Amino acid sequence: xxxxxxxxxxxxxxxxxxxxxxxxxxxxxxxxxxxxxxxxxxxxxxxxxxxxxxxxxxxxxxxxxxxxxxxxxxxxxxxxxxxxxxxxxxxxxxxxxxxxxxxxxxxxxxxxxxxxxxxxxxxxxxxxxxxxxxxxxxxxxxxxxxxxxxxxxxxxxxxxxxxxxxxxxxxxxxxxxxxxxxxxxxxxxxxxxxxxxxxxxxxxxxxxxxxxxxxxxxxxxxxxxxxxxxxxxxxxxxxxxxxxxxxxxxxxxxxxxxxxxxxxxxxxxxxxxxxxxxxxxxxxxxxxxxxxxxxxxxxxxxxxxxxxxxxxxxxxxxxxxxxxxxxxxxxxxxxxxxx
Amino acid sequence: xxxxxxxxxxxxxxxxxxxxxxxxxxxxxxxxxxxxxxxxxxxxxxxxxxxxxxxxxxxxxxxxxxxxxxxxxxxxxxxxxxxxxxxxxxxxxxxxxxxxxxxxxxxxxxxxxxxxxxxxxxxxxxxxxxxxxxxxxxxxxxxxxxxxxxxxxxxxxxxxxxxxxxxxxxxxxxxxxxxxxxxxxxxxxxxxxxxxxxxxxxxxxxxxxxxxxxxxxxxxxxxxxxxxxxxxxxxxxxxxxxxxxxxxxxxxxxxxxxxxxxxxxxxxxxxx
Numbered sequence: 001x002x003x004x005x006x007x008x009x010x011x012x013x014x015x016x017x018x019x020x021x022x023x024x025x026x027x028x029x030x031x032x033x034x035x036x037x038x039x040x041x042x043x044x045x046x047x048x049x050x051x052x053x054x055x056x057x058x059x060x061x062x063x064x065x066x067x068x069x070x071x072x073x074x075x076x077x078x079x080x081x082x083x084x085x086x087x088x089x090x091x092x093x094x095x096x097x098x099x100x101x102x103x104x105x106x107x108x109x110x111x112x113x114x115x116x117x118x119x120x121x122x123x124x125x126x127x128x129x130x131x132x133x134x135x136x137x138x139x140x141x142x143x144x145x146x147x148x149x150x151x152x153x154x155x156x157x158x159x160x161x162x163x164x165x166x167x168x169x170x171x172x173x174x175x176x177x178x179x180x181x182x183x184x185x186x187x188x189x190x191x192x193x194x195x196x197x198x199x200x201x202x203x204x205x206x207x208x209x210x211x212x213x214x215x216x217x218x219x220x221x222x223x224x225x226x227x228x229x230x231x232x233x234x235x236x237x238x239x240x241x242x243x244x245x246x247x248x249x250x251x252x253x254x255x256x257x258x259x260x261x262x263x264x265x266x267x268x269x270x271x272x273x274x275x276x277x278x279x280x281x282x283x284x285x286x287x288x289x290x291x292x293x294x295x296x297x298x299x300x301x302x303x304x305x306x307x308x309x310x311x312x313x314x315x316x317x318x319x320x321x322x323x324x325x326x327x328x329x330x331x332x333x334x335x336x337x338x339x
Numbered sequence: 340x341x342x343x344x345x346x347x348x349x350x351x352x353x354x355x356x357x358x359x360x361x362x363x364x365x366x367x368x369x370x371x372x373x374x375x376x377x378x379x380x381x382x383x384x385x386x387x388x389x390x391x392x393x394x395x396x397x398x399x400x401x402x403x404x405x406x407x408x409x410x411x412x413x414x415x416x417x418x419x420x421x422x423x424x425x426x427x428x429x430x431x432x433x434x435x436x437x438x439x440x441x442x443x444x445x446x447x448x449x450x451x452x453x454x455x456x457x458x459x460x461x462x463x464x465x466x467x468x469x470x471x472x473x474x475x476x477x478x479x480x481x482x483x484x485x486x487x488x489x490x491x492x493x494x495x496x497x498x499x500x501x502x503x504x505x506x507x508x509x510x511x512x513x514x515x516x517x518x519x520x521x522x523x524x525x526x527x528x529x530x531x532x533x534x535x536x537x538x539x540x541x542x543x544x545x546x547x548x549x550x551x552x553x554x555x556x557x558x559x560x561x562x563x564x565x566x567x568x569x570x571x572x573x574x575x576x577x578x579x580x581x582x583x584x585x586x587x588x589x590x591x592x593x594x595x596x597x598x599x600x601x602x603x604x605x606x607x608x609x610x611x
Contacts, residue, residue: 054508054512055511056508056511056512075511075516076508076511076512077511077512077513077514077516082512082513083508083509083512085505085508085509087503087505089503089505089506089508089509091506091509091510091524092528093527093528102510102513102515103513103514105523106513106514106515106519106523150513151512154513154514
């Protein structure tokens, strides 16, 4: 196993558009069989990275390898990689079945065989019997399944998904998250997907690379990046966090460094509540209450800074209340840099 | 009173609309009518009698019709093929690339059709003169290609703009090279637009007179033959028979092109 080359390897890859460094000196290994997320705000370089793997873009500097083979100068149609496009890019003049069989037709697979394969690929994405439908007749979720089947039927070594759930409504999104995960597990193919939704990245991926301004700022498992963000950007982008300045952290039993404190780790208590030994506390006044269904986010202005606490719905506080915020000292995660 | 005025068109407006239509289409009707007249030297109204014999005469005893007809068909066919190739390539390039001066180049492509034919004709004639290119079928074809390319280009560029760029990438992603992508993805999407553009180009070329007179030399295309026939008072209705034929040959492609592009827009919209 240790000799196995990574599914995708970026070595100091840069891609410039004019004077903009869309991807700036990125190095990254994606292991075979991983469900890997490229997460970041729009314009952070994650989509360009996906297009570099697909071959729609070529690096200006650095090298990309796919399963140990160099991808330098290899056009998209000679890569064993397939893409599910954000808008699905189904061919409007073909039926669902013809769409799915397209890659096989190009490869010269016989009509009977490719129809059989398209049929089973459609069954795999739960669209059995849709072969002769027109793509215009499908719903958004069905189109996405067709796009998935069209990519997977070619047996790619790496499947690329560009904002795969972006266009779906919430209910469908949750359902597709589950299906994509189980599909990836059962097929064992390396999935690389781009998203700007941190919840999606955390719930689906084995590992996440977080992009900002063309650079990868942190790579790790979802719990790594959530529990131990190494920068203010990650702390804030991955499930908004309270970022404590070094002096505030030090004064409350943490290290003298920029520190992340997750809102759900903070409890709200009355001003004179007892504080356990392992916990830190701060007093303040409630300045805003935002009801969000399962949780309520409460903003509390302390002497030094405003903190956000995320509490179960139904917590009985009102704007203007004087409260005490209590959190375990261990919940304060010092971050390496001040940026 | 005002509501009534809104619902019914004022009488004056209706009369002028009808007058306008008559003005446009009565001459056409007269051309049809005089193809059947028994008087062969002059066009007197009403025709003294009606006959279908001129169709027979045109078909059997007027060999001078056929060479111009063949020349016109040949010119229109080749000019259309050239227009399809270059018009499509130009549309593909200009609809995909973004560069400084793109709009200017786009305008330059369309200009020949806005330019008076007489300017195009004189310009081409002096160019052929300067380069000492003798008049031939090809000089006529080149002249016609200038405006045929525009028609194809205009049709194709509209369709290319609607073509989702991701489709090309999706095709490449699924293993198709550029040629396969063009054949299986792009061509089916722009096919009706090209057919429509090609038919319009054919119709335009088939009855073109002005540019042709400057680039044909001693050769006679069908429209030029008709022009010269009107001057001599012999078997005049034969000219009208040919006119009816030209009318049909050019009208059918234009009608077909109209329905094709309308159909294309319809499916283009519904596949969204």
